[in-house]
Amino acid sequence: GAGVSQTPSNKVTEKGKYVELRCDPISGHTALYWYRQSLGQGPEFLIYFQGTGAADDSGLPNDRFFAVRPEGSVSTLKIQRTERGDSAVYLCASSFSGQETQYFGPGTRLLVL
Amino acid sequence: ELKVEQNPLFLSMQEGKNYTIYCNYSTTSDRLYWYRQDPGKSLESLFVLLSNGAVKQEGRLMASLDTKARLSTLHITAAVHDLSATYFCAVTTNAGGTSYGKLTFGQGTILTVHP
Numbered sequence: 001g002a003g004v005s006q007t008p009s010n011k012v013t014e015k016g017k018y019v020e021l022r023c024d025p026i027s028g029h030t031a032l033y034w035y036r037q038s039l040g041q042g043p044e045f046l047i048y049f050q051g052t053g054a055a056d057d058s059g060l061p062n063d064r065f066f067a068v069r070p071e072g073s074v075s076t077l078k079i080q081r082t083e084r085g086d087s088a089v090y091l092c093a094s095s096f097s098g099q100e101t102q103y104f105g106p107g108t109r110l111l112v113l
Numbered sequence: 114e115l116k117v118e119q120n121p122l123f124l125s126m127q128e129g130k131n132y133t134i135y136c137n138y139s140t141t142s143d144r145l146y147w148y149r150q151d152p153g154k155s156l157e158s159l160f161v162l163l164s165n166g167a168v169k170q171e172g173r174l175m176a177s178l179d180t181k182a183r184l185s186t187l188h189i190t191a192a193v194h195d196l197s198a199t200y201f202c203a204v205t206t207n208a209g210g211t212s213y214g215k216l217t218f219g220q221g222t223i224l225t226v227h228p
């Protein structure tokens with residue numbers, strides 16, 4: 001079946017702009033996760049949704065970052081007033097529940113100029 | 114705060130040789146995962162280890178877990194070029210109010226297998 005999909009695959013923006021990154025989880029998966037991976041590093045946790053609600057948002061670095069999942073399926077990660085340090089690959093993952101293996105999407109490569 | 118450390122960070126192997134990647138974590142963990150990442154690609158799940166003494170094998174890869182030592186190993190047997198990739202271990206726990214959803218990853222081990 002279809003895996004986790006993310007759009008866009010690449011995004012180039014200018015410092016100070018607003019961006020939205022979209023994640024489509026595997027059908028039937030109730031849990032959805034966002035991670036950020038910088039070059040040469042392991043992914044870092046940002047936020048975890050169980051259904052429509054954020055079960056754990058402890059990884060969001062500051063209030064410029066916000067994520068929603070209004071209908072319990074697709075999620076959008078929103079970054080306001082982007083900074084060059086936000087440049088990274090943003091990975092989305094989903095799992096059947098919050099206690100199962102997480103399956104990752106291909107990521108969105110964000111470059112802030 | 115849960116910390117995960119892998120070693121080595123870089124591993125260059127000859128085809129046919131055996132080697133082990135180590136993953137240490139700092140606090141009690143409930144689950145340990147191994148993922149593979151090819152250059153420019155996303156993460157592929159390899160193993161999940163749930164209990165002390167758990168051992169799982171798939172092809173030339175075998176993973177084990179020692180929760181008392183807070184150590185997992187990924188053993189590579191008779192390496193082949195196709196195993197070249199970056200390998201991550203990741204740990205999750207619901208201790209201390211954290212959620213199972215939060216995976217904490219190691220730095221990754223870049224494995225290169227030479228002919």
